Amino acid sequence: MSSKAEKKQRPSGRGSSRASRSGRAAQAVVATEEQGNALAVSEPEPQAELPKEEPEPRLEGPQAQSEESMEPEADVKPLFLSRAALTGLADAVWTQEHDAILEHFAQDPTESILTIFIDPCFGLKLDLGMPVQTQNQLVYFIRQAPVPITRENFEATVQFGTVRGPYIPALLRLVSGVFAPQIFANTTWPESIRNHFASHLHKFLACLTDTRYKLEGHTVLYIPAEAMNMKPEVVVKDKELVQRLETSMIHWTRQIKEVLSAQETVETGENLGPLEEIEFWRNRCMDLSGISKQLVKKGVKHVESILHLAKSSYLAPFMKLAQQIQDGSRQAQSNLTFLSILKEPYQELAFMKPKDISSKLPKLISLIRIIWVNSPHYNTRERLTSLFRKMSNEIIRLCCHAISLDRIFEGYVSSSKEDLQGCILCCHAWKDHYLQAVQMHTEFSSRGWVLDQTSIFAQVDAFVQRCKDLIEVCDCQYHFARWEDGKQGPLPCFFGAQGPQITRNLLEIEDIFHKNLHMLRAVRGGILDVKNTSWHEDYNKFRAGIKDLEVMTQNLITSAFELVRDVQHGVLLLDTFHRLAAREAIKRTYDKKAVDLYMLFNSELALVNRERNKKWPDLEPYMAQYSGQARWVHLLRRRVDRVMTCLAGAHFLPHIGTGEESVHTYQQMVQAIDELVRKTFQEWTSTLDKDCIRRLDTPLLRISQEKAGMLDVNFDKYRSHLAPSPHTPLLQLSQEFNSHLLTPLFIILSLSYITICLLLTFYFFSFFLFVSPHLPPCYQHFNFITYLQSKTMIGQARWLTPVIPALWEAEAGASLEPRSSRPAWATWQNPISAKNAKISQAWWHKPIVSATREGEVGGLPEPGRQRLQ
Numbered sequence: 001m002s003s004k005a006e007k008k009q010r011p012s013g014r015g016s017s018r019a020s021r022s023g024r025a026a027q028a029v030v031a032t033e034e035q036g037n038a039l040a041v042s043e044p045e046p047q048a049e050l051p052k053e054e055p056e057p058r059l060e061g062p063q064a065q066s067e068e069s070m071e072p073e074a075d076v077k078p079l080f081l082s083r084a085a086l087t088g089l090a091d092a093v094w095t096q097e098h099d100a101i102l103e104h105f106a107q108d109p110t111e112s113i114l115t116i117f118i119d120p121c122f123g124l125k126l127d128l129g130m131p132v133q134t135q136n137q138l139v140y141f142i143r144q145a146p147v148p149i150t151r152e153n154f155e156a157t158v159q160f161g162t163v164r165g166p167y168i169p170a171l172l173r174l175v176s177g178v179f180a181p182q183i184f185a186n187t188t189w190p191e192s193i194r195n196h197f198a199s200h201l202h203k204f205l206a207c208l209t210d211t212r213y214k215l216e217g218h219t220v221l222y223i224p225a226e227a228m229n230m231k232p233e234v235v236v237k238d239k240e241l242v243q244r245l246e247t248s249m250i251h252w253t254r255q256i257k258e259v260l261s262a263q264e265t266v267e268t269g270e271n272l273g274p275l276e277e278i279e280f281w282r283n284r285c286m287d288l289s290g291i292s293k294q295l296v297k298k299g300v301k302h303v304e305s306i307l308h309l310a311k312s313s314y315l316a317p318f319m320k321l322a323q324q325i326q327d328g329s330r331q332a333q334s335n336l337t338f339l340s341i342l343k344e345p346y347q348e349l350a351f352m353k354p355k356d357i358s359s360k361l362p363k364l365i366s367l368i369r370i371i372w373v374n375s376p377h378y379n380t381r382e383r384l385t386s387l388f389r390k391m392s393n394e395i396i397r398l399c400c401h402a403i404s405l406d407r408i409f410e411g412y413v414s415s416s417k418e419d420l421q422g423c424i425l426c427c428h429a430w431k432d433h434y435l436q437a438v439q440m441h442t443e444f445s446s447r448g449w450v451l452d453q454t455s456i457f458a459q460v461d462a463f464v465q466r467c468k469d470l471i472e473v474c475d476c477q478y479h480f481a482r483w484e485d486g487k488q489g490p491l492p493c494f495f496g497a498q499g500p501q502i503t504r505n506l507l508e509i510e511d512i513f514h515k516n517l518h519m520l521r522a523v524r525g526g527i528l529d530v531k532n533t534s535w536h537e538d539y540n541k542f543r544a545g546i547k548d549l550e551v552m553t554q555n556l557i558t559s560a561f562e563l564v565r566d567v568q569h570g571v572l573l574l575d576t577f578h579r580l581a582a583r584e585a586i587k588r589t590y591d592k593k594a595v596d597l598y599m600l601f602n603s604e605l606a607l608v609n610r611e612r613n614k615k616w617p618d619l620e621p622y623m624a625q626y627s628g629q630a631r632w633v634h635l636l637r638r639r640v641d642r643v644m645t646c647l648a649g650a651h652f653l654p655h656i657g658t659g660e661e662s663v664h665t666y667q668q669m670v671q672a673i674d675e676l677v678r679k680t681f682q683e684w685t686s687t688l689d690k691d692c693i694r695r696l697d698t699p700l701l702r703i704s705q706e707k708a709g710m711l712d713v714n715f716d717k718y719r720s721h722l723a724p725s726p727h728t729p730l731l732q733l734s735q736e737f738n739s740h741l742l743t744p745l746f747i748i749l750s751l752s753y754i755t756i757c758l759l760l761t762f763y764f765f766s767f768f769l770f771v772s773p774h775l776p777p778c779y780q781h782f783n784f785i786t787y788l789q790s791k792t793m794i795g796q797a798r799w800l801t802p803v804i805p806a807l808w809e810a811e812a813g814a815s816l817e818p819r820s821s822r823p824a825w826a827t828w829q830n831p832i833s834a835k836n837a838k839i840s841q842a843w844w845h846k847p848i849v850s851a852t853r854e855g856e857v858g859g860l861p862e863p864g865r866q867r868l869q
Helices: 002-019 021-029 033-041 062-082 096-107 167-185 191-214 232-237 239-260 262-267 274-295 298-309 315-349 354-374 381-402 405-409 413-444 453-480 499-521 534-560 567-576 578-582 584-612 625-649 657-686 730-736 744-774 784-790 807-811 834-844 852-857
Strands: 113-119 123-127 137-143 158-164 701-703 711-713
Touching: 062 096, 096 113, 096 123, 158 167, 167 191, 191 239, 232 239, 232 298, 239 262, 239 274, 239 298, 239 315, 274 315, 274 381, 298 315, 315 354, 315 381, 354 381, 354 413, 381 413, 381 453, 405 413, 405 453, 405 499, 413 453, 453 499, 453 534, 453 578, 499 534, 534 584, 567 578, 567 584, 567 625, 578 584, 584 625, 584 657, 625 657
Parallel strands: none
Antiparallel strands: 113 123, 113 137, 137 158, 701 711
16 A cells, blocks of 8 residues: 555656746746856755655665666756756757756766757757857756765755856856955955965956957956955055056056057058058047046046055056057047048949949049048058058959959950959059049149058059969960850861871860969969969969960961962961960961961962963863953963952951062952953954844754755855865864854753654654554544644754853853854765754754844744755
C-alpha cells in the first residue's frame, strides 16, 4: 500500500512543479542582471512546491536506484528555469532535447557552464558553453564546484546571471555598477593588497571605458568614484589615493592628446574624399564638445582641486591641454559650418557617371574658394591642398566604380574602352577646370594661389596612365584574340597549300596571348589602386610578351605573302591582317606588303601595256579584223578594270606614294584604250555601205516553189557576188568573214536540231505511209506538208536562222559588216543531188547573221528562189 501511495504522490508533485514553471519564468523576466547576481549572493529562491512534498522513504533494490536517479532532474529543473530572466522565455517551446541538455549539465560535473538564449532562427537554445554568434540576451549558469547539482547544493554550486546587449558595455556596467563599489568600500582587506588591487582596477576601468566609447567614435573620461565623497584636505593625506588619482589624470592627458592629434592622422589619409572630411569634422566637433562638457563636471573639478592641493606636476599639462580642447572645439565648429556647404553637391556627385561629372566641377571649385576666402581656420595652405587632393580621390573613386575589371578581362572590349575613355576625359576635365580657376583667381584676387598642384594631381595622373594601360589590354584582346564585345570574331580562312599551317600559327599566337592575359588578371585586385607599385612590374611582363607576339605576327604575315601571285589574293590577305595594322610594329610590315601589292598591280599594267602596243594583235582564226580587234581591246580593259575595282574596294589599304602612282598609270592606260576603241570604230564605220541595214531585212531561207517540202537559199545579188572563189584559203576566209561564221558551240546545237527534225520527218512519213491506210476515213485526207506549212514550222526564218552575238558592233548600236557576208560554203562540192545539197549546205555551212528585224516581227520569207552559181 505504501508503494502505491508513493507512486501516486510523485506524479502529482512533478505535475505541480511543471504547472507552476511558466509562472515563475514570467516573474523572472522582469529582473535585471544586477538583481539576478545580487539574488544569487544574498537570498535563496523560495520554492512554493517544496514544503508540500513529503520526504519519501528509501526503497530497496533496482526500483530504489531508479527513483534516486530521477530525483535530481525533478528538483533542479524548476530552479534553473526560475532564475532564467530572458525575454520571450515564457512563450518559447520547451522540448525533450532541452530536458536532456539540462539533465546532462546537472549530472555531469565536467561541464562548467550552461547558457540559455533565444536564437532568431531556431528559437530556444541550450548550449554547454558560450554561443558562437553574439546574442542580444543570454542567461548563464556557471558550476563553481565539480559535483552534481542537486536541490540542496544549487545555491552554493551555481552562479548565474543575465547579459544583455553587446558584451563590452555589459561588462562595463557590471564591473562599475556592482563589483567596483563593493571593492572600494571594503575595509577588511590589508592596506597593501587593497591599494594594489584598487590601482589596477582603476587602470582596467579607464581602459574599458575608453574602449567602450571609442567603438562609437567618442572620447569619455573615466572619473574614479573612490574619493568623490571625501574632502580634498582629507584625500591629500592619503598618498596612495593621490597617486591613483594622478594615474587617472595621466590617462586623461593621453586621451586629450590623441584627440588633438587626430587631425594630422586624417590629413595623411590619401584615399579619403570630401564627404569623409566633413564627417571627420562633425565627429571631431562632437568629440571635443563632449570632452569640454566632461572637463567642467563635478568629478573632474574635484580631482583637479585634490591634485592642486597636493601640488601634483601632472596638473599643469592637463590644464594646458584642457584649454586647447576648448579652442579646438570652437575651431571644429567653424570648420564644420563652412564644409557643410560641400555636402549636398558631393552627395549628388556620388551617383553620377564619369561622363556627367565634368559639368559639376566648376561649382565645386567655386565653393572651395568660398571656404578659402571666408573661413578663419580652414584657410591654410595645407588644409586647402588636402581638400583638393580629397576631391581628386573622390573623382578617382567614382571612375573606379564605373570600370569593371571582369568585363575587361572577359573580352567586352568595345564597352570597356568606352568606360575607360570616359574616365580619362573626366580626369582631364577636372584638371582643366582647376587650371581655369587658378587663372581667374590669380587675375582677380589679391591673394595668391599657393597650393601644391603636383600633390593635388599626382594620383590623377597615375590613374589616367592606369586607364591607358587597360585600354592597351583591350586593344591586345581585339588584335591577338579576336575579342570584340564579349564574343570572339570568326577565325580567318587562309586558302592555298600553306593555308592550314598559317591558321595553326595564328591559333598558337592566340594561346600564348591568353596565357599572358591570365597572368596579368591574377593581380587584378590592385590594378585600379594607383599606389600598387607591383602593377608596373606585372604590366611590363605583359608588354614584353606582346612584343614577342608582334614579331611572331610579322613573320606570319611575311610567310602568308610568299605565295601571293595576283592582286586579288593579296587584297584578301591584307583585309585579314587589317585589324593588326593598328600596332606600330606590325604596321611597318603591313605597309611593306601593301607596297608589294601595288608593285604586282604595276606589273599587271606593264603586261597589258605591252600587249596593247603590239602592231598586229593575236586574234583567233574565226575573228574578223575590226570586231576581233575590238574584242581584244575590250578584254584588255576588263583585265585592268577587274584589278582596279578590287583595289578601289579595299578601303583598308594605306595611302602611300606607290599606290597613287599606280592609280595614275592605270588612268593613263584607260584613256589610251578608250582612244584605240574610238579609232577602230571610226575605221570600221567608214567601210560600211549605206544600204547595209536594209539588206538585213531579207530572210536567208525560203520554201522552195519547185518542190514542196524543200528549202532554198534566199541570198540577194549583193551577197551572192561577194562569195569567194574556190581558190581562197580557208584561213583567209575565216579571218576575213569572222562575224558570219558559226562558232563550234553553235554548230553542235545546229546538228542536234537538224537531227531531231530529220527524225521527226521520218516518223511522220512512216506514219502516213504505213499507218494512215488503216485509219478511219476522216483521218486519211491529212496532208503532212500542208500541216507543216500551216504551222509555219519551215516557212519562218526565225525558226531556222540561229542567232549569234554581234560582239561590240551590236553594243555600239551599229550594223554588221556587209562585206563579210559572203557564204563560205560555196567552195564545197557534193556529188549528191543539188536540191538535197541545198538543204544540207544551208544548215552546215551557211554563215548566219542576226535576223533581228524579221525575228521581231515574225514575218515569212520572201517568195522566190536563189540559185547557187
